[in-house]
Amino acid sequence: MALKAVFFDLDGTLLDTLEDIARSANYALQTHGLSPHPVEAYKLFVGEGMRALMQKLASPDLTDALLKTLKEHYATQWKATSMPYAGIEHLLETLTCKGVKVGILSNKADVFVGECVTHFFPNLTFCGIAGEKEGIPRKPHPAGLFALLEGLHVSPEEVCFVGDTKTDMETAVRAGVEPLGVSWGFREKEELVAHGAKHVFDDAGALEAYLLSRL
Numbered sequence: 001m002a003l004k005a006v007f008f009d010l011d012g013t014l015l016d017t018l019e020d021i022a023r024s025a026n027y028a029l030q031t032h033g034l035s036p037h038p039v040e041a042y043k044l045f046v047g048e049g050m051r052a053l054m055q056k057l058a059s060p061d062l063t064d065a066l067l068k069t070l071k072e073h074y075a076t077q078w079k080a081t082s083m084p085y086a087g088i089e090h091l092l093e094t095l096t097c098k099g100v101k102v103g104i105l106s107n108k109a110d111v112f113v114g115e116c117v118t119h120f121f122p123n124l125t126f127c128g129i130a131g132e133k134e135g136i137p138r139k140p141h142p143a144g145l146f147a148l149l150e151g152l153h154v155s156p157e158e159v160c161f162v163g164d165t166k167t168d169m170e171t172a173v174r175a176g177v178e179p180l181g182v183s184w185g186f187r188e189k190e191e192l193v194a195h196g197a198k199h200v201f202d203d204a205g206a207l208e209a210y211l212l213s214r215l
């Protein structure tokens, strides 16, 4: 069926946020007497939201304190080095111009998703944007995607979900939409294929060409 809507993951798919997240997480760890990790190591840690990130890096009794410090630091540092990957603005603009609905579903805290989108994509209109928020289970649970799809009058066969981790691919599979992977983000192609990616793209131009071929 013809493509009507495309939903994107944010961190590692639309935006290269790795360094800012890593720096804030390392700041939190060091503030609470723990050792930092190399920025690259965060490619495996990021993807399930900030609480899960801190749970992966320290004992459970420290999670709340670490999370508070992480959020406070990230609130002032989220755009220090982060930026859209090459070709992303063009891709989003093209889809929007062609009448395809474009949305974002992230496990990043909802407040930061809003700030990032306003800052990095100020001229684009999205059909829905959501980050991790209370009351809605985060990806790979499909509830967040279903909530965004509500009222759009599209069926799952008319929707793609694009992401860079197994969490994103599982979300798409569970929601019954087409799972599309990107290899420029935080994980390897193999992980995406193993978790259901129908295609994995190496640059935004290739993804754009595929999506346009689906119209």
Ligand SMILES: O=C(O)COP(=O)(O)O
Binding pocket: 009, 010, 011, 012, 046, 047, 048, 049, 050, 053, 105, 106, 107, 108, 109
């Ligand atoms: O910040 C995270 O943990 C993940 O965010 P994402 O879902 O946009 O990749």
